[in-house]
Amino acid sequence: xxxxxxxxxxxxxxxxxxxxxxxxxxxxxxxxxxxxxxxxxxxxxxxxxxxxxxxxxxxxxxxxxxxxxxxxxxxxxxxxxxxxxxxxxxxxxxxxxxxxxxxxxxxxxxxxxxxxxxxxxxxxxxxxxxxxxxxxxxxxxxxxxxxxxxxxxxxxxxxxxxxxxxxxxxxxxxxxxxxxxxxxxxxxxx
Amino acid sequence: xxxxxxxxxxxxxxxxxxxxxxxxxxxxxxxxxxxxxxxxxxxxxxxxxxxxxxxxxxxxxxxxxxxxxxxxxxxxxxxxxxxxxxxxxxxxxxxxxxxxxxxxxxxxxxxxxxxxxxxxxxxxxxxxxxxxxxxxxxxxxxxxxxxxxxxxxxxxxxxxxxxxxxxxxxxxxxxxxxxxxxxxxxxxxx
Numbered sequence: 001x002x003x004x005x006x007x008x009x010x011x012x013x014x015x016x017x018x019x020x021x022x023x024x025x026x027x028x029x030x031x032x033x034x035x036x037x038x039x040x041x042x043x044x045x046x047x048x049x050x051x052x053x054x055x056x057x058x059x060x061x062x063x064x065x066x067x068x069x070x071x072x073x074x075x076x077x078x079x080x081x082x083x084x085x086x087x088x089x090x091x092x093x094x095x096x097x098x099x100x101x102x103x104x105x106x107x108x109x110x111x112x113x114x115x116x117x118x119x120x121x122x123x124x125x126x127x128x129x130x131x132x133x134x135x136x137x138x139x140x141x142x143x144x145x146x147x148x149x150x151x152x153x154x155x156x157x158x159x160x161x162x163x164x165x166x167x168x169x170x171x172x173x174x175x176x177x178x179x180x181x182x183x184x185x186x187x188x189x190x
Numbered sequence: 191x192x193x194x195x196x197x198x199x200x201x202x203x204x205x206x207x208x209x210x211x212x213x214x215x216x217x218x219x220x221x222x223x224x225x226x227x228x229x230x231x232x233x234x235x236x237x238x239x240x241x242x243x244x245x246x247x248x249x250x251x252x253x254x255x256x257x258x259x260x261x262x263x264x265x266x267x268x269x270x271x272x273x274x275x276x277x278x279x280x281x282x283x284x285x286x287x288x289x290x291x292x293x294x295x296x297x298x299x300x301x302x303x304x305x306x307x308x309x310x311x312x313x314x315x316x317x318x319x320x321x322x323x324x325x326x327x328x329x330x331x332x333x334x335x336x337x338x339x340x341x342x343x344x345x346x347x348x349x350x351x352x353x354x355x356x357x358x359x360x361x362x363x364x365x366x367x368x369x370x371x372x373x374x375x376x377x378x379x380x
Contacts, residue, residue: 076365077267088337088368120338147278148310150366151341175266176340176366178278 002132002187004122004167006144007037008174011074013048013060013102014067019111023048023104030064037166038123040065049103052115054083072100072115075172079117089116090156118170121156122187123163132187134159142167142185147178151188192322192377194312194357196334197227198364201264203238203250203292204257209301213238213294220254227356228313230255239293242305244273262290262305265362269307279306280346308360311346312377313353322377324349332357332375337368341378 020028030044047059050072057078071094079086084098099112122142124134134140136159143151155167167185169177177183210218220234237249240262247268261284269276274288289302312332314324324330326349333341345357357375359367367373 075267076368077265077361148363149343151343153339153341171267172362172365173338175362178266 003184004142004165004187005037006167006169006174006179006183006185008179009073009118009168009170011050011057011060011072011078011171012043012063013050013073014063014071015048016068016070017066019070019102019109020066022107022109023102025106028106030062030066032064036063037164039162039164046104050082051101051103052082052084052098055081057082069094070102070111070114072111073118073170074115075170076117077172079115082115084115086115086117088119090119090121090158091116118168119156120152120154120167120169120173121158122165122167124157124159124165125163126159126161128165129157129159134187136160141188143188144177144179144183144185146174146183147180148176150177152185193374194332194355194377195227196357196359196364196369196373196375198369199263199308199358199360201240201247201250201262201268201361202233202253203240203263204253204261205238206258206260207256209260209292209299210256212297212299213292215296218296220252220256222254226253227354229352229354236294240272241291241293242272242274242288245271247272259284260292260301260304262301263308263360264305265360266307267362269305272305274305276305276307278309280309280311280348281306308358309346310342310344310357310359310363311348312355312357314347314349314355315353316349316351318355319347319349324377326350331378333378334367334369334373334375336364336373337370338366340367342375 032042033045044062044064046062050060098115138157140155222232223235234252234254236252240250288305328347330345
């Protein structure tokens with residue numbers, strides 16, 4: 001049986017170095033709040049206010065380190081509350097996604113594009129993926145045994161030496177599955 | 191292939207006659223906005239404000255006709271935003287569910303219990319259920335072919351002469367499945 005731990009991604013944002021400076025001041029460095037499941041990635045102490053045409057969220061967590069492009073990851077529920085029509089995309093695939101406004105302690109700015117609903121995926125370390133016979137970008141079915149059991153289809157495998165085994169879903173998906181606290185999924189076929 | 195239409199339930203409330211009077215005035219009758227899929231059930235013109243310990247929603251739609259007990263049906267996302275710990279329950283099973291505050295144009299009141307996350311279910315007319323070999327309260331698996339395909343497990347069959355074929359899920363479940371507009375599901379086994 002191929003069990004994977006499940007991490008639920010709450011709304012969060014990755015900032016470019018340029019946008020970090022615009023919001024927090026020049027040469028500002030993010031402070032680490034806690035490490036995340038993927039090596040080198042961390043939740044920062046800092047948060048930012050995100051505004052859309054219909055609503056806003058205060059205290060949206062910034063994840064570090066900085067990236068080449070600013071990327072806002074929200075659930076479809078959040079997306080509707082903000083008034084954004086976000087596509088369901090894998091991380092980094094931002095072309096044509098809607099823009100939004102960011103407000104930090106030292107400035108504010110309009111981001112031209114970068115708001116997505118993250119498509120569900122599993123991070124595999126290359127060794128595990130080889131042992132299990134799973135290829136990069138393969139689509140998998142995963143059964144989640146929460147209070148509202150369901151099977152997610154088209155869960156994308158992401159394989160890299162830099163990754164640690166973890167399945168990522170958003171809060172809508174976690175709520176649909178009735179997940180609370182620590183949870184795991186079972187890969188059904190591949 | 192056993193196809194069922196899918197209806198997405200947004201947050202809504204059913205009121206007792208007593209609570210309707212307290213909120214809208216004595217002898218008040220709900221006005222019909224539109225019929226729902228189940229015969230006799232309707233969305234009312236009237237809405238009400240719902241408050242929990244952490245948040246509120248204005249304009250929560252009232253569904254008619256009045257019922258023996260007031261019942262608030264919200265998604266788990268809504269439940270967290272309001273600060274309520276709602277159980278996942280079938281309609282009418284309200285014992286021990288949290289209370290909330292209601293504010294209408296003519297009054298306000300504290301409801302002692304009645305806030306639930308509705309468990310997914312399918313309404314079957316008795317004739318269809320017999321033809322398909324489906325029993326009342328049976329748990330089914332249903333595949334939904336939205337933008338984010340998935341299989342819901344433990345979907346409860348509700349069979350009655352008064353019902354019309356329709357599967358009901360909440361907005362978190364619809365978002366997890368990437369459903370937009372008209373959608374249907376396929377019953378996989380029974």
